[in-house]
Amino acid sequence: MPTALEAAPQVGFSRTALPLFVPHRQCEGVDTGPVALDAPDTPDRLATRLTYLLAMIEAGAVPPCRVIGLDDGRLTLADVLERKGIADADLSATPLLFTPLWGLSGFDRATVLTRYALP
DSSP states (O other): EEOOOTTTOOOOOTTTTTBEEEEGTTTTTTTOOOOOOSSOOSOOOOHHHHHHHHHHHHHHSSOOOOOEESSSSTTOHHHHHHTTTTTTTTTTTOOOEEEEESSSSSHHHHHHHHOOOOO
């Protein structure tokens, strides 16, 4: 979902949805289509969908990108980059995907962060 770096991510998604927020500058010319606020109609849990996405990125099955975990939905994307020490990320070199982690259980969060070392 295209989001300004100076904006906080949109809220209102289902707690089990896996929204991905991308800086506006990286979405120019891309039709992202309508945004669904609900989770998909599948039995998969949020952690399962996130782990699958991260595994696909790691395997090179999707174009390279950097996934950044969001801990606090009140922070702007720029604030998140600053707090994680990557404010100088080159937006022209690597796509950034921001995803909320607050919907994960403590166990799932620890598992995902340990396995994939998200910033």
